[in-house]
Amino acid sequence: MKTISLPLSEAPVPTQAWPAPLLASLHRTAGLLFGSRLNAALTLAFGAMLTVAVPPMLRWLVLDAVLFNPDPAACRAASGACWSFIYAKSGQLLFGIYPVDERWRPALVCLLILALLGWSVRPASWTPRLLGLWIAALALIVWLMGGGLGFEEVPTSAWGGLPVTLILTVVAIGIAFPVGILLALGRRSTMPAVRIAAVVGIESVRGLPLLSILFVASIMLPLFLPEALLPDKFVRALVALTIFAAAYLAEVIRGGLQAIPKGQYEAAAALGLPFWRTQYLVILPQAIRVVIPALANTIIVMIKNTSLVLVVGLFDLISSGKAALADPAWPSPAAETFLFIGAIFFALSFSFARFADFLERRGPVAR
Amino acid sequence: MTRLTMLLGAALAAAGLTASVGDAGAQSVVNKIKQRGYVSCGASQGVPGLSRPDENGYYRGFDSDICRTFAAAILGDKDKIRFVPLNAGQRFPALQTGEIDVLSRTSTITLSRDTVVRFVWITLYDTDGLLVRKADKITDPKQLAGKTVCLQGGGSLTEKAIEETEEEYGITMKKVYFDSTIQARDAFFGGRCDTYVTDGTAAAGQRASVAKNPDDFDIIKVGHAAEPNGVAVGRGDDQLFDITRWTINALLWAELHGITAKNIDEKLKSGSSEIKRVLGQEPGFGKPLGLDDKWVYNVVKQMGNYAEIWDNNLGKSSPLKVDRGLNALWKDGGLNYPYPWD
């Protein structure tokens, strides 16, 4: 039967598998752009908007911009963006106040994390070994960043820029995931004490802005904890981010657990599987599979959240950008700097979103 | 019933355990510093001439160098120090909670502040300055009527200076508050405001090193508030209070006696008996403070005297060229008067 659809149809369906002749494809495009009164109006409206907005943006971004000339005077003279500033200050932007002679270490750390992430998205490498690899890599990262054992020691207060953002993101989400699973299971537990503890924990964290949690962790924690148990500022921010991420992930995973039919539990019980093995072998793989899109969204929000640590005085990308802008020799190209920083975050989040799409399309998770 | 008793028993046991751990927390800050091996010092997020991280994260400025003298006194090494950047709102909580040991960051001594932290000494007598563009041709505070002023919120005294000016001349200004003095400064230089108010010394610093062209700007003194800026420590630790106070005294005393980082070794040989004693020739000199006998020697040898710290950061060897004014020794017409070492 012929389906009738509103102009609110889904994305256009690819019509033919063979290349259409040019005229036909032009005709189709024209049809899409001016096919109906609504479409014509939309085309005109958006066309006008883009005509007004795009050329000046292009001029500023590329045509009138200073691209590679490392001379501040050139930037003062140009009417466009000053990209050479980013180029000239790249070391400071990416690594903040890390000692200059040691900058190869954070650079190596960034490469290592990105390479590991790239390696981890291949389904072929999903084995228990991968976890061991990550833990070994993290130990190596801590040694590279912090020094000791033959390297110059660098306190966490001097860690800066991209490695801080990457480490916070990877470690916070990596630890938050298992914690989130435990919290989700706790919230569905039959034991009242466990359930109440999980509910109170999850709901109170979810009801608070991350900034206020970070504020408490960075400023107030020394009052609440004895000196012996007090981690440094970097670890505190990391713990705050982890707790925050775990509460959100727990809720998403709980949604997935609720979607699992009772029969699955009964089948596992019939096989005589104990609780944890039931969860690990039967329930969790299915539950997580159901909520991949929601999980991806939450994780992207968490990647972006690491940018908030600037408020508590950690030297992440934004802080190092601000520090670089304070150089009186340059004309403070703030917009360009924050575009650059935004682009780094965009690249991280966007590639993760594509990875999640791929997981969704891939079908059942191999174990 | 049995379940309840079990629960209660477990809870009580846990509470008892932790209470015994919690009591061990109180120890002196100086001992903590010695164990840790560095002094944790509260700094600003970047005020040129006072405390500002350079390209490599090394804090430069008068306030930062004053803090380094404490590291030299307590640990014998000026570089055993870590700076924590704080905005106006975070500085006192950070000191109260023990996040930092010492606060040396353009903080004016006031009654309400001195009852929650402990101010040690006035390190800098300052005024409030208003940065204006020469192009606006503002010569008389009356002309500020209706102008926009950028300033740092968070309860700094510059707010009071603006209020006083408004009352005195019967004008009102549009105030735009920022979380940090850096945001306020950038907004002013960006054109958001007509004027920018901050401590006079800081204003000179911003003009000399942040303005693209320092000659385009003037500084007008506003308000009658003296801004006695001081170093503060947390309450409840007399030892740290004594050390910081007498370290600053040592800087002024060294200037009074013409002792500099360069000539200190000669002075040690040729100086009076007092100089020899204070520079550590008399056994037991550092004992009342729990320090090494040669602590004053370490401070002056590594950091120089008050005049040297001033000149390097604010005075003639710096781009700011701020006049010593009230910060000179009493014999040069200033207010600085060291205590005797008896």
Added chain:
Amino acid sequence: MLSDARTRSIVIQCLLVAAVIGAASLLVTTTFTNLQTRGIPIGFDFLTMPSRIVISEAILSYKSRDPYYWAIVVGLANTVFISALVIVFSSVLGLIVGVTRLSSNPLAAGTCRVWVEIARNSPPIVLLIFLYSLWWKVLPPVGQALNPVPGVFASMRGVMVPSLHISMATAGVALILVAGLLVLAARLAGGLRKFRSALSWAAAAVILFGLWMADVGFSIDWPVFAGSNFRGGLELTPELSTILIGLTIYTTGFIAEIVRGGVLSVGSGQLDAGRSVGLSRAQILRLIVIPQMLRVIVPPLNSQYINVVKNSTLAIAVGYPDFLAVMNTIISKSSHSIEGVFIILGVYLALNLTLSSAANWYNRRIAIVER
């Protein structure tokens, strides 16, 4: 002993409770020891003292002589104000962008897709700082303010718009009259739906017109350029504008996706069914698509609204005094940091739990229909 499930569950719960109580008592004892050794006073009596802090812009009137508790209320009002505005703006824009993304028009759909991707993949704080740095790039100095429509001026000092001055008495009378009329209209029979809304609009118009004719404390104040700044009118400062625009752009991206998912969740069979019983396009939208879409989009929409309240704390990055920024100032001025933190956490928890329980209630109301 441990093989028995019941015993095991009791043991686990005992351990958990012990751990929680232990941690809590550790925190409390440490805090009190620290408070004592550092001589930090504790108590809420400072709230009634004059605050002597300054709040750069506020919805409610505020003077620095006012007590601390009033400063807290003023900061909270600011947070509620920006959250409410952003929620309204981004809901409307999100609906438009979300539906446009489904359009078959590649130009329109593509532009909206770019918006959504940028909003969803960039940190809001970077977005805000970036927009704030654009103010001085894009807008002219105050002397050469843009004047797109009469009475509206845009410059790097902010946007000036004419403001409406209504005296309190007039506003009160008008409100009561309008409310009365609305109640009256609502009591009319449902069949008169169109008539009902027309009637209430007409009534409101008549009232406003009558007030204007009678000149009862109702005037428009136009901004005028005087010397170096504008006088009169209502000023939208760059800080307020940045936080509103930035958060709206950000939240719209998320809401657009939710709307798109909601529309797609209504199967095409439903539309065919509507067609086959002879409903018009508008009726299909109103009677079939929107009710079913609402069921799908309300829960995620609610969590977005709560996120707006949480994201409003980012105002601190551009210098707008929201609740958290004001609390920061209060903590630094009064040095009552512990009480301050309790107030911060308590207020946000109360605010968000209220929001989410209201949302859950509404959700239950529309979810009654069995699918």
